[in-house]
Amino acid sequence: MMEYICSECGARYGEDALVWRCTCGGLLGLPPPRAFDAAQVDVSEPGLWRYAAALPTIPAARRIRIGETMTPLSGSGCLGLPAHFKLESLLPTGSYKDRGSAVLVSKLHALGLTEILEDSSGNAGASIAAYAAASGMRCTIYAPAANSPGKLAQIRAYGARLVPIPGDRAAVAAAAMAAAQSAFYASHIWLPPFVAGVATMGFEIWEQLGRQAPDTITMPAGHGSVLLGLWRAFTALRRAGVIGQLPRLYAVQSAAFPALAEAWEAGAGAPVPTVRGTTIAEGIACRVPLRGKAALSALRATGGAAFTVTEAEIQGAWARLAGGGYYVEPSAAVAGAGFLKLCERGVLDASGVHVVILTGSGLKAPAV
C-alpha cells in the first residue's frame, strides 16, 4: 500500500481514501519512490502494467485496458544531433496522459466509483473519458471552449458529457471543482496516482535502452507531470543501484506560460502565476504549475534546467519533426524546440544519449 502525503500540513491518507485533496485544502503528493529493479518488472505485461510494483495497488483483473503497449523509442537525426524520440503520441488516445489515466481510472473504478468528473485542456480529458468508457463509469469533462475541435470531438466520442467553459484554463478548473459535489473529481493534476502512472514512461525508456539511463531527457512542461514521473522512475532505479546517476531532465515551456522557467532562473523554490502571451502549445498553457515546488526540486536533483522557447521556435521544431516523419502536436514540438536550443548552446553533444519526449499526436491539433 502507498500513502499520499499533504504538501501543506503533512497529513497522510491511505491509497484507498476517496479524497482529491487534504481536508486542509492542500495538495496530496506521493511518498518518495522506493527502489525498483529488473526483478520487479512483470514481463508478462506488454505495456505500463509491467511496472505495477511501483504503482498504487490495483488487482490485475481490475486493470482497464484499451491497448497500452510500450511506446516506441525511435532513433532520428532530424533535429541535428542523434536523439531517441519517445513516441507517447502512439498511446491509445494519442497522448502520454493515458499512462496516468490508466492507473487513476483503474484505481477509482476498483474502489467502486461509478461516476467521475475532470477538467482538462483536452488531452487529459480525452484520456480520462476513454478509460472511463472502457470501465463503464459515467464521466463529465470540463474543457476550454476554445480548444482544438478535434480534442473536443474525441471527448464526446467516448460518450463523456462535455461541458465547454469560456475563459482560460483556471476558469475551467474552477467550474470543475465547483461541480465536484455531484461526482468524484478525478483530476489528473490533483490526484497522486496520475503521476505514479506517468512514471512508467521512465521505466520503459530504461528497459528500451538496454536497462541504462540516458544522459538527458528533454520534455514539454506545463504542470510538470512528465518531469515528476521521470524523476520518480529514475530515482527508483538509482535507489535500487541499477543505474549510476539520474538523467539530466530539461523542462521546456512556452515563453507565454513560463512560470517554472522563470522560477528556475530566479533560483526560487516555487513558481508564481505567470502569463506573458498566448501559445499554440495549448497542452502546456499553464499559468501556475500546481506541483511547481516538487518540479523545481526534481530539476535540481537531476542537474537539469527549465527554460522557454518562442512560438516561432515551436513552429520550426514542429516542421523539422514532421519533415523527419514525426507528426506531433505543437505542445509536443516544444520538446523538439528545447532540444534544438540545448544543442545550439552546446549543452548537449553527440557523445551523449539523448531522449526527447513527444507527448502527443499531430492528428490532435495541427500547427497550421
Add this chain to the structure above:
Amino acid sequence: MMEYICSECGARYGEDALVWRCTCGGLLGLPPPRAFDAAQVDVSEPGLWRYAAALPTIPAARRIRIGETMTPLSGSGCLGLPAHFKLESLLPTGSYKDRGSAVLVSKLHALGLTEILEDSSGNAGASIAAYAAASGMRCTIYAPAANSPGKLAQIRAYGARLVPIPGDRAAVAAAAMAAAQSAFYASHIWLPPFVAGVATMGFEIWEQLGRQAPDTITMPAGHGSVLLGLWRAFTALRRAGVIGQLPRLYAVQSAAFPALAEAWEAGAGAPVPTVRGTTIAEGIACRVPLRGKAALSALRATGGAAFTVTEAEIQGAWARLAGGGYYVEPSAAVAGAGFLKLCERGVLDASGVHVVILTGSGLKAPAV
C-alpha cells in the same frame, strides 16, 4: 529475391525492377507465399521488420523507421462477443498503411530513387509521405479535394506536395498516372511490396495469440489489401505446418461501394465496377478493387465471405467502439459493423477466437 508476376500475361520481373506495372499494362502480383515459421522471426526487431524473411530484400541499414512496433491486440467485449481488436490505428501515421509504406518506400529508396508520387484517399498518402520524408525522398500526393481536412493537413505536414483533385477516387488515380512520367509512381495499390508489407499484420496476430491462428478475422475491404496481406501471412504459416488451418477471413464493405461483396454473392470470379451511393467510410470508397480476383480467391481459400454494411450500421459500430474506449475512423468501424452482423446471424459464437482489424484512428476522420 522475390519475383513479381503479371496477372494478365504472366511476365516476370525481379524485385529490383523499377516498374509499377507490366509492359502489357497488367497488374503485377506477388508469387505464392513461401513457408514461414518461428525460426524466421527476427526477434531483435520490435515491429514489422521481425518478418523481413517474408518481405522483398531490403538491407537492415536501409529500413526506414519512424516508430513501428507491434500494434496492440486488445481484448474487448464492447461489440458483444469477446473479440481481439488489432489496433492498427496506433501505427506511426495512424493507419495500417504504414506496414505497406515502410516496406515499399524503403525498397524504392534502397533502389536509389529520389522522388516518388502516389495517389490516395488520404491514409496511404499520409503514410507514403511520412516514410518519404524520413528517407529524404521528394514526394507528391494526389488526393480527393473533398477528403477529410485532417488527412490532407497531415500529408502537407510531412513536407509532401499535395495536389487536391476534384472528383472521385478514379479521377485522382488517373491524374497521378498521367503525372507518372516525371516521378516514379509509388502506388500502394499497384506495387506488390505494399501487400507484402501488410502481411506482417497477420504474422503479428499469430505471435500475439501465442503462435496460434484465430478462428476468424473481420476487416474492412476497399481494394482488399488487408485481406490479401492476412491471407498471405496465414498461408505462409500453414505451409510451414505451424498452424492447422487458415482463419476464416470476413471482408466487410460499405453498401455504397459493394463491388467485392456483390461478386462474392454472385459467385463471380471478378468484381465489376459498382457505386451505389456515398459513404462516411472514405478509406474504402473503392469503385472496383484492383486486386479483386485475388481477393475473391483468398476468401474462398479461407472459407470466409464478403458482405456489406449500411451507413447506419457503420455509425452504430463506431459509437459502440468509442463507448468501449476505441476511437477509430469510420472506415475502421466498418469492421466492427461487420463483426456485429456476423454475431447477429449466428456465424460467430463465443467459443471461437475472433480478431477485428481496426485500420485507422478516429483522430483522422471523426464520424460526426
